[in-house]
Amino acid sequence: MSYYDxxxxxxxxxxxxxxxxxTVPGLGYIEGNMGGDMKQGSKVELPLWLGEMxxxxxxxxxxxxxxxxxxxxxxxxVLNALKADPRTVDxxxxxxxxxxxxxxxxxxxxxxxxxxxxxETFKARAAVIADQAHNPRGALGEGADFMRGLxxxxxxxxxxxxxxxxxxxxxxxxxxx
Amino acid sequence: MALPLPRGLTPSEVSFLCEMELVTVTPRQRLEGLxxxxxxxxxxxxPHRASLPLWLALLxxxxxxxxxxPPPWLSPHSxxxxxxxxxxxxxxxxxxxxxxxxxxxNTLPFSPPFLLGATADAAPDALPYHWLELGEMLLEAxxxxxxxxxxxxxxxxxxxxxxxxxxxxxxxxxDAGGGVKMNGIGGLEVGEGRAxxxxxxxxxxxxxxxxxxxxxxxxxxxxxxxxYDDDEMxxxx
Numbered sequence: 001m002s003y004y005d006x007x008x009x010x011x012x013x014x015x016x017x018x019x020x021x022x023t024v025p026g027l028g029y030i031e032g033n034m035g036g037d038m039k040q041g042s043k044v045e046l047p048l049w050l051g052e053m054x055x056x057x058x059x060x061x062x063x064x065x066x067x068x069x070x071x072x073x074x075x076x077x078v079l080n081a082l083k084a085d086p087r088t089v090d091x092x093x094x095x096x097x098x099x100x101x102x103x104x105x106x107x108x109x110x111x112x113x114x115x116x117x118x119x120e121t122f123k124a125r126a127a128v129i130a131d132q133a134h135n136p137r138g139a140l141g142e143g144a145d146f147m148r149g150l151x152x153x154x155x156x157x158x159x160x161x162x163x164x165x166x167x168x169x170x171x172x173x174x175x176x177x
Numbered sequence: 178m179a180l181p182l183p184r185g186l187t188p189s190e191v192s193f194l195c196e197m198e199l200v201t202v203t204p205r206q207r208l209e210g211l212x213x214x215x216x217x218x219x220x221x222x223x224p225h226r227a228s229l230p231l232w233l234a235l236l237x238x239x240x241x242x243x244x245x246x247p248p249p250w251l252s253p254h255s256x257x258x259x260x261x262x263x264x265x266x267x268x269x270x271x272x273x274x275x276x277x278x279x280x281x282x283n284t285l286p287f288s289p290p291f292l293l294g295a296t297a298d299a300a301p302d303a304l305p306y307h308w309l310e311l312g313e314m315l316l317e318a319x320x321x322x323x324x325x326x327x328x329x330x331x332x333x334x335x336x337x338x339x340x341x342x343x344x345x346x347x348x349x350x351x352d353a354g355g356g357v358k359m360n361g362i363g364g365l366e367v368g369e370g371r372a373x374x375x376x377x378x379x380x381x382x383x384x385x386x387x388x389x390x391x392x393x394x395x396x397x398x399x400x401x402x403x404x405y406d407d408d409e410m411x412x413x414x
Contacts, residue, residue, distance in 0.1 A: 099384055106387040118384045123349050126377045130345040133373070153380055160372035168369050171188035175317045 007152055011100040014073075015045040018054070018066040048104060055108075070105055073098060079117050086121040087128055090149035098151040122154075129154055133161035185371040191364045192314065195307040196232040200315075201246040201297035208242065228296055231311070235318050245319040249301035251312055253325050256332035259304060263339045270340060270361040274303040309337060309365045337366075344370045348377045 002008070020042050028036030030044055038044075046054070046066070054066045072078075073094040081089050091098040102118050129150070132143050150158060186194075197215065204221035211218040213230075221227055226246065229237070237243035249255060262271045293299060295311050305311075312333045320326040344359075344366065359367075382389070 099380060103383050103386055106384070107390075110387075110391075112388075115385055115388050119381055122380050122384060123377070126373075126380070127346060127349050130348070130373055134341065134345070153383075157373065157376040157380065160376050164369045164372045168188050168365065171192065172313060174189075175313060 007097055007100060010152075011097040011104060012049040013047050014071065014095055014097065014101050016048050016051045016071045016105075017043055017069045018046045018051045019043050019069070020066050022065055024065075048101070052104075052108065068108060070109065071095070071101065074102060074105055074114065079114065082117050082121045086124040087146060089121075091151040091154070092149050094151075096152055099153050125150075125154060126157060129158045130161050133158050134165050184375065186364075186368045188310075188365060188368060191307075191368050192310045195310040195314070195364065196230065196235075198231050198295045198307055198311060199228040199293055200231050200234045200248070200295045200311075201226050202229050202234050202237065202243040203246060204237070204243045206242045208237075226297065228293075231295070231314070235314065238319050238322075245315060245322050246297045247315055247319075247323055247329075248295045248297065248299045248305075248311075250299060250304060250308070251315065251323075251329060252301070253328045253332060255301045256329065256336065258302065260332060260336055260339065263336060263343075267343070269358065270343065272303060273361040274300040274305055304336075304361065304363065306364050308363050309333065310363075340366060341369065345373070348374060 020038050020040060023040045024038040026035070027038035028034065030038065030046075031042060051066060051068050055064050055068045057065065078089070078094060095101050099118060099122060102114065106115060106118075128143075128146060132147060147158075202221075203226050204223050206221075207223065208221040210220040211233075213233075215230060218229065218233070219227060221243070229243075234243065234245050238245055250259070259271050295305065295307070299305065312329070316323070316326055316330050316333070323329055340362070344362075347358075362370075
């Protein structure tokens with residue numbers, strides 16, 4: 001991941017639920033409580049980069065400041081739906097950078113099963129994407145709902161597959177001139 | 178940041194490479210020998226067949242100075258047989274032409290791009306590396322040299338569809354460290370499939386990156402542990 005990678009930056013900006021383990025004076029504005037304190041045990045949605053930093057930083061002798069929970073996009077309910085049928089889930093509505101978010105979360109939590117589910121989902125959806133990329137009519141017809149649910153990585157994959165098929169067709173049309 | 182050029186070869190680059198393949202022609206006019214960078218070309222005498230690079234053959238064909246003999250695998254009969262084989266075995270491509278016996282004195286490697294796959298004496302039952310490009314170019318420039326060009330064109334389209342569909346379904350068997358068996362795949366197909374297949378592998382590796390990192394860490398940890406043991410044993414002895 002490059003420093004200037006827009007997708008990485010946008011992934012970092014996704015919100016994750018965090019629970020404060022300590023009372024922090026004057027931080028209440030994050031919750032919308034102007035000028036108040038951040039109470040111990042309050043749950044706030046923080047951007048991934050901030051939540052990660054606060055969760056990993058350890059002050060001298062206390063435990064970490066906040067604890068992270070997996071975001072709603074990777075909740076067990078979603079994972080079960082993906083296990084049942086990866087093709088019908090609208091990943092874009094869950095998170096525009098679903099797989100990137102998943103990869104970042106997996107760096108923080110150790111979940112063998114989540115890796116398994118995400119890989120299977122990606123493969124199953126990639127096969128459909130390839131078919132859609134080669135039959136452009138499908139993208140407008142019955143596949144439109146699926147195409148709208150593609151997240152950012154999948155869109156790039158679709159674009160790559162579509163471009164290469166298009167360039168071969170263009171080359172063949174060029175021969176006829 | 179990286180150049181915005183796509184990885185791999187574009188179709189026109191692949192077809193450019195394909196133009197160095199030798200094809201068999203029957204000249205209609207005399208032509209003196211040419212000294213080309215790729216090697217000298219013998220003088221052309223009308224009734225005798227000769228092997229020329231595809232680009233030169235196409236040029237002579239366009240000037241009506243030669244007829245191109247399509248390779249034997251580009252006949253409706255062979256293509257139908259190959260297409261049957263492709264549809265019968267859903268999990269592999271039809272095998273590439275068999276390699277010639279390695280000449281003992283010659284140590285140059287014989288691999289598909291450098292084999293004679295398009296001359297009149299090529300193997301009739303297998304698709305060489307540049308099958309799709311060569312077939313399309315010959316059908317375009319020399320369709321009157323084919324017995325049944327429309328049928329050949331239709332069969333080529335069918336073959337292309339079947340094989341691309343195989344390449345796409347193969348990704349379901351991929352995993353972050355795995356590969357796809359692509360024996361017998363052609364140059365243009367590699368170019369077309371590359372962006373998609375590498376995209377899938379990159380995505381899978383990204384998802385499994387944490388697992389990979391863990392495994393690496395564990396290996397390194399165990400590796401240093403072994404070294405430590407070794408050191409200790411040396412000290413003991």
